[in-house]
Amino acid sequence: xxxxxxxxxxKHDKVNYAVTDAKLIINKEQRKITLDIQIDTELCPVLDYxxxxxxxxxxxxxxxxxxxxWFELIINDTxxx
Numbered sequence: 001x002x003x004x005x006x007x008x009x010x011k012h013d014k015v016n017y018a019v020t021d022a023k024l025i026i027n028k029e030q031r032k033i034t035l036d037i038q039i040d041t042e043l044c045p046v047l048d049y050x051x052x053x054x055x056x057x058x059x060x061x062x063x064x065x066x067x068x069x070w071f072e073l074i075i076n077d078t079x080x081x
Contacts, residue, residue: 015052018044032070039076046075
């Protein structure tokens with residue numbers, strides 16, 4: 001069962017709930033993978049997302065580099081990686 005009671009959310013719940021849209025875009029011609037995320041900053045600051053997911057984003061960047069492709073992270077229409 002999914003917890004939808006915002007009053008009982010921990011930081012992980014808030015981050016997951018605040019993500020309103022996420023797209024994984026693969027561009028074969030440019031050899032690029034883009035993770036495009038929209039976060040409702042009224043529910044959770046973007047910094048909280050990074051505190052939880054920065055290690056995974058760095059691993060994604062290095063995995064892409066190993067595969068000789070580019071990894072791009074966009075949050076709320078701002079390119080971060």
